Amino acid sequence: MTRVRAQASVLHLDLDAFFAAVEQRDKPSLRGKPVIVGGVGGRGVVSTASYEARAYGVRSAMSTREARARCPQAAFLSGRFDAYRAASTAVMALLRSCSPLVEPLSLDEAFVDLERADLPDLEVPTVTAFAEDLRLRVQEVTDGLTASVGVASSKFLAKIASELRKPDGLTVISPGTEIALLHPMRVSVIPGVGPATVERLRRIGVHTVAELAAIGQEELVSIVGKAQGASLHQLARAEDDRAVVPDRETKSVSVESTYEHDLTDRRQMESIVVKQAGEVARRMRGSGLSGRTVTLKVRLYDFTTLSRSSTLPAPTEETATIARLARSLLADLDTSGGVRLLGVGVSGLADWVQEDLFADDSDDSEVPEEAPEPASEPDQAGARPSDVHWAPGMDVIHATDGRGWVWGSGKGVVTVRFETAETPPGPVRSFRVDDPSLARWRPPAPEPPEDQ
DNA sequence: TCTGGGGTCCTAGGACCC
């Protein structure tokens, strides 16, 4: 049984501070400055911090409130996923031009199997030169984003390697040196070992990978469970023969939202859940999926999180069906203390057999109107999602001043900085939020990728 | 008014079936 490959032929690529780097690329005034992308509302968290912001201790998953306290001078932006997706698509296309076996892990990360790349051999000097060239080509296709790359004899070690010289670095682990590198490290370097597992291991005196490797598999299983015990037993020995798998299938589709103020009105909760069901259904139809299990997620005022699910006899992608089920699941829950998050998801997915290629994918079915939507509109007090209309960072265009982006908004005023990736930092001007000469600007739709 | 949003995988118990 193969434990690892004899050569360093798995590559892991990770774009550095990805969301923040895209913002700095497109907004020249932010280059060299702390930039924080994430939820900008009172309950937001940091998604990505630029390295300048990390110097102040700002980290992913930290609450935005704390990030503001640590680095008040940072630009706080709510994120432009179309731009991130476009950059990601360009990088993934580059990787797929190198090898047919590319496994994206997220927008900013992927494995590449070099055994299927067109290289003369897989010796360390060859893969090193290839990886350095690849990093340069990433910068070319993304107009300047940097990537960190690791190359090793398995997925596990390639991922660890890419972390070692961030940002903008390359690490190749020579075959045969894996254990010497790995064993002194803390167990938390192992993907899948988070705070709960670190604590369990700490209680039996295990802190490093070497100490982990010294534990018997039975003891490990008794502490962390069957699957994780078996996995840790192998990874601690640098044993990993998982294949690079392209085209992993989607297992679930979901939408959730945390509200600035806890919800208490059942009618309002129902109307939100119905809207979310519609969004899930729309996305499912967009990717040709349908599913049998509908799940409602509710986070209460005290952060306890509940889920309730119900499985249909046959798959659906219809708004009305998903909405009806979600609403009936909500009906069984006690939400009297207040609700901070609501979400709707569908799992148990099957490919959608498209009966008629020319059928339009709209879904006009009506949701039974037992709970009419509260009169008027999204900004009902307490129901406003964390991201408001003029979100910081959003691209805008002004009738006479041209293109810029939203610096901030409040008190009926939007502040815009006029600049683009190509034009130097420009003036900052303020407008009334309802100024008709100001509009959201969207980049031209990217070419849909060839497959999928 | 600590604690996002979109996912994946695992566990454990009960139902149900052979």
Add this chain to the structure above:
DNA sequence: TCTGGGGTCCTAGGACCC
């Protein structure tokens, strides 16, 4: 007077990842 033993499906919750 006790009580088998799988396998699969479903549900709820939790850990973890980016």
